[in-house]
Amino acid sequence: MPDTREALEALPGVGRKTANVILNTAFGQATIAVDTHIFRVANRLGLARGTTPLAVEKNLLKNVPDEFKLDAHHWLILHGRYVCVARKPKCPVCVVRDLCEYRDKTPG
Secondary structure (H helix, E strand, C coil): CCCCHHHHHCCCCCCHHHHHHHHHHCCCCCCCCCCHHHHHHHHHHCCCCCCCHHHHHHHHHHHCCHHHHHHHHHHHHHHHHHCCCCCCCCHHHCCCHHHCCCCCCCCC
């Protein structure tokens, strides 16, 4: 298995997101794969604003402290799947609600 983004992306069907997941999970590299959940959560929280996944990825890499980069992808994706969901976010049970910049928070 290649251990560089360039070599991974040269494989059929492997894009930047998949390459970042492999580099982070299999090789312990400080990368953050941005999917729709992470894109939404990062923008809503104000953690890493961007209009493209690549912009959000670059901002997350700047804003997330190094000691959390190996786990940040997992935490953000789970938060986006189960709490900060797309259509009706569960703001009343969100543990980071007080830090969130999302203006359309659900009441609670």
